[in-house]
Amino acid sequence: MAESTKYLLNEDQIPKNWYNIAGDLPAPPPPPINQATGQPVGPDDLAPLFAMEMIMQEMSAEREIPIPEPVREAYKIWRPTPLVRAHRLEKVLDTPAKIYYKNESVSPAGSHKPNTAVAQAHYFKEEGTTKLTTETGAGQWGTALAFAGKLFGLEVEAYQVRVSFETKPYRRMFMEAYGATCYPSPSRRTNHGRALLDADPDDPGNLATAVAEAIEMAMSTPGTKYALGSLLNCVCIHQTVVGQESMLQLEMADDYPDVVIGCVGGGSNWAGMVYPFLGENIRNGKNTRIVAVESATCPSLTRGVYAYDYPDSAHFVPLIKMHTLGSSFKTPKMHAGGLRYHGMGPMCSYLYDHGYVEAQARQQVECLEAALVFAHAEGTLPAPESSHAVKVAIEEALRCKEEGKSETILFNLSGHGYLDLTAYQDLAAGVLEDVHFSDEDFAATMADLPQVAAE
Amino acid sequence: MAESTKYLLNEDQIPKNWYNIAGDLPAPPPPPINQATGQPVGPDDLAPLFAMEMIMQEMSAEREIPIPEPVREAYKIWRPTPLVRAHRLEKVLDTPAKIYYKNESVSPAGSHKPNTAVAQAHYFKEEGTTKLTTETGAGQWGTALAFAGKLFGLEVEAYQVRVSFETKPYRRMFMEAYGATCYPSPSRRTNHGRALLDADPDDPGNLATAVAEAIEMAMSTPGTKYALGSLLNCVCIHQTVVGQESMLQLEMADDYPDVVIGCVGGGSNWAGMVYPFLGENIRNGKNTRIVAVESATCPSLTRGVYAYDYPDSAHFVPLIKMHTLGSSFKTPKMHAGGLRYHGMGPMCSYLYDHGYVEAQARQQVECLEAALVFAHAEGTLPAPESSHAVKVAIEEALRCKEEGKSETILFNLSGHGYLDLTAYQDLAAGVLEDVHFSDEDFAATMADLPQVAAE
Numbered sequence: 001m002a003e004s005t006k007y008l009l010n011e012d013q014i015p016k017n018w019y020n021i022a023g024d025l026p027a028p029p030p031p032p033i034n035q036a037t038g039q040p041v042g043p044d045d046l047a048p049l050f051a052m053e054m055i056m057q058e059m060s061a062e063r064e065i066p067i068p069e070p071v072r073e074a075y076k077i078w079r080p081t082p083l084v085r086a087h088r089l090e091k092v093l094d095t096p097a098k099i100y101y102k103n104e105s106v107s108p109a110g111s112h113k114p115n116t117a118v119a120q121a122h123y124f125k126e127e128g129t130t131k132l133t134t135e136t137g138a139g140q141w142g143t144a145l146a147f148a149g150k151l152f153g154l155e156v157e158a159y160q161v162r163v164s165f166e167t168k169p170y171r172r173m174f175m176e177a178y179g180a181t182c183y184p185s186p187s188r189r190t191n192h193g194r195a196l197l198d199a200d201p202d203d204p205g206n207l208a209t210a211v212a213e214a215i216e217m218a219m220s221t222p223g224t225k226y227a228l229g230s231l232l233n234c235v236c237i238h239q240t241v242v243g244q245e246s247m248l249q250l251e252m253a254d255d256y257p258d259v260v261i262g263c264v265g266g267g268s269n270w271a272g273m274v275y276p277f278l279g280e281n282i283r284n285g286k287n288t289r290i291v292a293v294e295s296a297t298c299p300s301l302t303r304g305v306y307a308y309d310y311p312d313s314a315h316f317v318p319l320i321k322m323h324t325l326g327s328s329f330k331t332p333k334m335h336a337g338g339l340r341y342h343g344m345g346p347m348c349s350y351l352y353d354h355g356y357v358e359a360q361a362r363q364q365v366e367c368l369e370a371a372l373v374f375a376h377a378e379g380t381l382p383a384p385e386s387s388h389a390v391k392v393a394i395e396e397a398l399r400c401k402e403e404g405k406s407e408t409i410l411f412n413l414s415g416h417g418y419l420d421l422t423a424y425q426d427l428a429a430g431v432l433e434d435v436h437f438s439d440e441d442f443a444a445t446m447a448d449l450p451q452v453a454a455e
Numbered sequence: 456m457a458e459s460t461k462y463l464l465n466e467d468q469i470p471k472n473w474y475n476i477a478g479d480l481p482a483p484p485p486p487p488i489n490q491a492t493g494q495p496v497g498p499d500d501l502a503p504l505f506a507m508e509m510i511m512q513e514m515s516a517e518r519e520i521p522i523p524e525p526v527r528e529a530y531k532i533w534r535p536t537p538l539v540r541a542h543r544l545e546k547v548l549d550t551p552a553k554i555y556y557k558n559e560s561v562s563p564a565g566s567h568k569p570n571t572a573v574a575q576a577h578y579f580k581e582e583g584t585t586k587l588t589t590e591t592g593a594g595q596w597g598t599a600l601a602f603a604g605k606l607f608g609l610e611v612e613a614y615q616v617r618v619s620f621e622t623k624p625y626r627r628m629f630m631e632a633y634g635a636t637c638y639p640s641p642s643r644r645t646n647h648g649r650a651l652l653d654a655d656p657d658d659p660g661n662l663a664t665a666v667a668e669a670i671e672m673a674m675s676t677p678g679t680k681y682a683l684g685s686l687l688n689c690v691c692i693h694q695t696v697v698g699q700e701s702m703l704q705l706e707m708a709d710d711y712p713d714v715v716i717g718c719v720g721g722g723s724n725w726a727g728m729v730y731p732f733l734g735e736n737i738r739n740g741k742n743t744r745i746v747a748v749e750s751a752t753c754p755s756l757t758r759g760v761y762a763y764d765y766p767d768s769a770h771f772v773p774l775i776k777m778h779t780l781g782s783s784f785k786t787p788k789m790h791a792g793g794l795r796y797h798g799m800g801p802m803c804s805y806l807y808d809h810g811y812v813e814a815q816a817r818q819q820v821e822c823l824e825a826a827l828v829f830a831h832a833e834g835t836l837p838a839p840e841s842s843h844a845v846k847v848a849i850e851e852a853l854r855c856k857e858e859g860k861s862e863t864i865l866f867n868l869s870g871h872g873y874l875d876l877t878a879y880q881d882l883a884a885g886v887l888e889d890v891h892f893s894d895e896d897f898a899a900t901m902a903d904l905p906q907v908a909a910e
Contacts, residue, residue, distance in 0.1 A: 005531040008463050076460040077543075077834045088532075088606075106561055108834030110873065150831045151543075170625065173876035176883060177827065177836055372632065376605045379532045379563030381632055418565065418873050421628035428631060 007249035009080035019240040023063025029350035032318035051123035057234035074118040083249035097400035111415030113144030116238035121148035131155040135210030138337025139171025141229030146180035156180035162205035185210040212314030230266025239272020257410040263388035267345035269414035295339040301359040326445025335423035336384035363434040383415035462704035464535035474695040478518025484805035487773035506578035512689035529573040538704035543832040552855035566870030568599030571693035576603035586610040590665030593792025594626025596684030601635035611635035617660035640665040667769035685721025694727020712865040718843035722800035724869035745812040750794040756814040781900025790878035791839035818889040838870035
């Protein structure tokens, strides 16, 4: 273990620009479409919900987007994050591969989510917004936005998927400790929520419903807009500090990755890590494999279709072209709440559909088991979401062992699992079950795709 | 904010030696005393429980004690930890003071406790021990030892104060995720526990009981010894990486503290932070104020007596001279479980009694309120224990404001509060109550002090 374990950067080395993969693509992905007109949406269509700076980033083809100084100042609270050489894990696996992980779990909210939360809070504040609504599943995003809202002086109201709200109360308490309010979704605070609860008082909720409620509240409350934690290009752009820092840190180690791995729900932590490396592939002829790992319980990339679909269950917002299982898909119970969305971010979907990146789906039992192997060797207990990246990183390291190759594997440890300990308890108790879908399981929700999808 | 926010060290800068304050004192503190003989104990008296290396450290007057290389390697998992300049907190308080905090919450177990846990696990492993028992209150220590046990290949069995076991299940799950087993104390696994439960089936437990049970199990199980998370000199010695790193980091900032603050239960995080600075006071004529902050709910320094007392409720181990409320003292319900012990570490007690350091007691409501002020400015949510240090750091900064002084304040953020969120929920709900003792409240337990105390 003569080589370093942690590669640290100074605050001056926090990137000054975000990286936008759109600037390195030959053509842009298909645009969002207005449901009423069937036409691509313009900035004005999105302005009631989002900050104009974010809308411009969403549509930008500039490769570099400057990070505002107040956002870089906020980043200094926890960034740059460590890049860690997983010496101990390598030893346990007895692999010739070199495994590195970027530890995004060290942020105050415990995940990569604050990278975009503080950016969004800054832009909204600049534009005079006083309150933000948002959705959250397991609660990583809601916590991050609550933290960012408090930093920048914005009120935050989060709609949390009811099943998570009820089974993981610590995340709600965490949001409240940062001064946010949190409601279970569906709630009786919105027309959409009331309609769902009237139909089924026990509706456990899902992310598409929570998105719809947050949007309805934003649209109906003065001074209020809507913050989204994944999916959008601009959100992924904000996350690229992760990959840019990792590249610098690997330079310190005189190394470069053969494969880069991240878990995907909407795709933002994965995008933030892999886009800068994908840019190198495109611009400079590098050949790094880029792997997205989704949950087999919600397999939008590997089992869904690439089509225009509704991002929210109330059909408030423009259609986006994405890999999707259909907006009415009811995800079975799972611990990785952040991977529990019927669709995948439009850019991630586009890159996968065009062969730029690989995708794999993994079951929650094997992922949590891999996470324990990691925790016992490296200390940090991964979030259930991040365990999907851990699982495939370990598989790649074992492949290298079989093949006698000393490849360099890099993955994003997007968050810690300290507020998800019930997942590990369920694993130990043997009460977790894997889910095996047949194609028929998706037939009903796929039939709900909007007509434009046929084009 | 032109100045740095975080001061980071390289792995090479992890101290190569621990610092032992005994090497800088004119005389050693009073030794532990054998209950049967009334004589000072020797190493052999302690050998059935502890590793011989630790016993020698406990009695050492060497100023520097080398850190074994496997322990330094384990430290690299999370050390060196950041020293953070709390620019945002200073701004909120509008103080001319400079506030720095050492962020020990970034360890895998979430606190400073692994600093000694990995050292103890190493020494026990070297001596052929296969299993460790221990006590834990809120669970910070149990988690740290579970982590360290897994790293060094030792089985860990933790006895957790029943009231914490039942009300804070995440800590138990965390220990179990690291492969440890955890029992509520009093348990029916020991003679001592069975006797207590026979007398009162609802006995909520306390640390002195959990210590006794862990010791009884260690003494009665082959290959098994006992690990302790605070109190002992050797434990405090292991923690001095905290203060040594802080001193180096303040040098980077071209600064030196006027006041250093830590919370105290048994005293180990405080000792680890303050001893190196106290050494500078003694050897080099520095005048840093050293402040220990205890809980007003368990005020052994400010309300107890300095006397020989029983460290455990079963009277298994030698008497130690400490500030104590009496070993049968029943601490009222409180969230800072790590500050819930009837006595204070013998060295900390000695230093306070001899005027080297100051002590203050604070109520839990004011401490948790201060912790929220900190979290809203700096991001990290402090552990209820650490909130006591935060509270007094803020008071000192406000004093500097009143006096127009630009003093440098340093405190130890010993752990995060992500697994203690129920404390913040109780604060928000207004159900936390402060405790105001009269001297009579201590009379009964003080009467239980062993006779040697009269000498």
